[in-house]
Amino acid sequence: MSELLYAYGAVRAGAEPPAPGLRGVAGRPVRLVCHEELAALVSPVPAEEFEESALRSRLEDLGWLEETARAHQRVVDAAAFPGPVLPLRLATVYRDEEGVRRMLAADRERFAESLDRVEGRVEWGVKAYATVPPEQPAARPAEPAAPVPAGPGAGREYLRRRSQARRVREDGMGRAHEVARQVHEALHGYAEASRLHRPQDARLSGERDPNVLNASYLVPSAEASGFAARVRALDASTDAARLELTGPWAPYSFVTS
Numbered sequence: 001m002s003e004l005l006y007a008y009g010a011v012r013a014g015a016e017p018p019a020p021g022l023r024g025v026a027g028r029p030v031r032l033v034c035h036e037e038l039a040a041l042v043s044p045v046p047a048e049e050f051e052e053s054a055l056r057s058r059l060e061d062l063g064w065l066e067e068t069a070r071a072h073q074r075v076v077d078a079a080a081f082p083g084p085v086l087p088l089r090l091a092t093v094y095r096d097e098e099g100v101r102r103m104l105a106a107d108r109e110r111f112a113e114s115l116d117r118v119e120g121r122v123e124w125g126v127k128a129y130a131t132v133p134p135e136q137p138a139a140r141p142a143e144p145a146a147p148v149p150a151g152p153g154a155g156r157e158y159l160r161r162r163s164q165a166r167r168v169r170e171d172g173m174g175r176a177h178e179v180a181r182q183v184h185e186a187l188h189g190y191a192e193a194s195r196l197h198r199p200q201d202a203r204l205s206g207e208r209d210p211n212v213l214n215a216s217y218l219v220p221s222a223e224a225s226g227f228a229a230r231v232r233a234l235d236a237s238t239d240a241a242r243l244e245l246t247g248p249w250a251p252y253s254f255v256t257s
Helices: 052-058 062-080 097-106 108-118 152-190 221-236
Strands: 003-012 031-035 038-046 086-094 121-130 193-196 211-220 241-249
Touching: 003 062, 003 097, 003 108, 031 097, 038 062, 038 086, 038 097, 038 108, 052 062, 062 086, 062 241, 086 097, 086 108, 097 108, 121 152, 121 221, 152 193, 152 211, 152 221, 152 241, 211 221, 211 241, 221 241
Parallel strands: none
Antiparallel strands: 003 038, 003 086, 031 038, 121 211, 121 241, 193 211
């Protein structure tokens, strides 16, 4: 069976080799391919799945995409804690080891500078969700809809309640956005660097509450517990939004393309 090499990330050539039991995409063992002072974490993958034409359709398969992303992250995270690692994009593949070495040579200066920048640092993710009433509360299927009262007075009362509910929600969203701004300002000052991402789509996250902050922070490993404590304190200080902390991760958001 024809194979390609899947590349997970760049490390220093003197980095600790992957653990013998570490498996990557397609359950294959991970190894290092070295070029001068750099190395790439790679594993073989079937060409029939990762050739360009096949890959385009695979990337539309959410189940396959999730499984591949989890394997990719597992390898990067395993490499991130013995030393710095620069994650590569999902589904980065090469024909052979020579192709991997050419990639390392072409980006040698950028990789070396980036490894210096993220050494001894980890990425934390922080999301804030507005705690506001839903726009349209779901009706209970088992209960019949309440009869609509007749008369102009009843109609005005209905519109008044709708208007009041809208104002309550708008006020709540305004408070949540202000909390998100303050949270980011506080955490940006604590971290060495930060990145703001687009709010997460509720259809993908499954969250009912609107996402008003989606950010990543680069923090020295030695200050990880202090950063987490800061997030918890900020979360406890407000009822306008709830905070979600994830990490620590390899510095995905701080690797320049």
